[in-house]
Amino acid sequence: MSWSDVLGHDVQIDRFKKVVSNGRLPSTFLFVGPDGIGKHLFARKLTQALFCDVNPEQVCEPCGNCPSCQQVISDTHPDLHYVELLTGKTAILTAQIVGGSVKLKSTDKKEEVFPGVCYELNLKPISSRRKVVIINDADFLNETSTSNLLKTLEEPPPGAVLILIGTSLSHQLDTIVSRSQVVSFNPLESSQVKQVLLQQNLVLHENEALELAMTSNGSVGFAVKLLQGNLLDVRREILQVFPGLPDQPEVVSDLIQKYVNLGGDRQEKYEHVEFISSILVSCFHQIALTLSGRENYGDSALLEAADRIHNRWTGDVETVLACIDRTTDTSAHARANANVKTLVEAWVDDLSQIWLTGGFQLTTP
Numbered sequence: 001m002s003w004s005d006v007l008g009h010d011v012q013i014d015r016f017k018k019v020v021s022n023g024r025l026p027s028t029f030l031f032v033g034p035d036g037i038g039k040h041l042f043a044r045k046l047t048q049a050l051f052c053d054v055n056p057e058q059v060c061e062p063c064g065n066c067p068s069c070q071q072v073i074s075d076t077h078p079d080l081h082y083v084e085l086l087t088g089k090t091a092i093l094t095a096q097i098v099g100g101s102v103k104l105k106s107t108d109k110k111e112e113v114f115p116g117v118c119y120e121l122n123l124k125p126i127s128s129r130r131k132v133v134i135i136n137d138a139d140f141l142n143e144t145s146t147s148n149l150l151k152t153l154e155e156p157p158p159g160a161v162l163i164l165i166g167t168s169l170s171h172q173l174d175t176i177v178s179r180s181q182v183v184s185f186n187p188l189e190s191s192q193v194k195q196v197l198l199q200q201n202l203v204l205h206e207n208e209a210l211e212l213a214m215t216s217n218g219s220v221g222f223a224v225k226l227l228q229g230n231l232l233d234v235r236r237e238i239l240q241v242f243p244g245l246p247d248q249p250e251v252v253s254d255l256i257q258k259y260v261n262l263g264g265d266r267q268e269k270y271e272h273v274e275f276i277s278s279i280l281v282s283c284f285h286q287i288a289l290t291l292s293g294r295e296n297y298g299d300s301a302l303l304e305a306a307d308r309i310h311n312r313w314t315g316d317v318e319t320v321l322a323c324i325d326r327t328t329d330t331s332a333h334a335r336a337n338a339n340v341k342t343l344v345e346a347w348v349d350d351l352s353q354i355w356l357t358g359g360f361q362l363t364t365p
């Protein structure tokens with residue numbers, strides 16, 4: 001395998017190929033972009049390319065089969081080190097950066113010993129020409145762990161490569177950003193999410209992969225969450241009742257509330273509102289595509305719902321945009337912890353009004 005299974009990040013691949021072939025690879029990178037879009041896979045592919053026994057480093061193309069590539073794949077390469085947020089912790093520990101021993105839980109008898117990535121990075125490489133450190137969850141580097149990392153960022157050992165992976169620049173401390181080459185990653189196209197789900201055998205049926213992809217916000221990770229939470233059934237139910245919104249606003253509102261209230265705490269409720277919003281927004285996008293004469297792309301449930309709305313509606317693209325804006329607003333209010341019942345009822349009522357103003361034909365009783 002070369003870079004071919006890294007989908008949607010061709011620009012970033014080209015960028016690395018260029019700097020590596022010029023022999024000017026900087027030492028510290030900060031990868032930013034939403035969760036679940038392949039940043040970690042990209043970092044590991046880059047590491048394979050740097051360590052590969054078959055292809056020279058300048059080519060920046062992992063062969064995927066040699067012992068070094070295989071060791072990166074199986075997490076056993078002696079020159080590749082990882083740091084990630086430990087379960088139950090809210091920040092990366094200082095010991096993980098500079099070494100030390102800590103009890104991970106207050107009930108633990110033994111202390112866990114960490115060599116520290118700064119120490120590991122300063123050792124001579126064992127089987128490659130350089131050391132690589134991947135810091136996952138860079139959003140969780142706090143002031144203390146960052147200050148311990150700064151010396152290494154300022155004077156990295158020769159050949160060392162540090163890759164920090166976070167979700168957004170706003171979550172990073174300035175001291176990190178100013179010492180890193182920032183590489184931004186975008187969400188994937190729905191077709192790419194679908195391809196990954198099928199390629200990795202996460203889903204066997206094409207339509208199911210498409211259903212997940214259409215609601216994934218371009219993230220394979222999010223699609224997998226939907227799959228694990230059996231959320232496709234919820235999506236199908238919503239798409240079934242949603243097209244009749246102005247006829248039966250209370251039915252739509254009750255269904256949405258029922259699902260949102262399954263969320264145990266504030267965060268989960270907010271995530272559920274986000275999930276419903278993304279279903280509705282993707283439905284509105286399909287209507288906008290139809291209205292502007294462009295080709296639709298989506299699973300049958302989504303396209304049918306969009307069609308049913310469009311067939312009873314004389315609204316234009318502006319109307320669709322108003323619906324999308326109103327839906328996005330709801331997500332923002334949910335994040336700010338608004339009362340679910342009031343929030344959903346107002347949302348459904350407003351959408352209903354927008355549709356009626358857009359010429360939606362009510363079913364006459």
Ligand SMILES: [Zn+2]
Nearest residue numbers: 052063066069
């Ligand atoms: Zn190789």
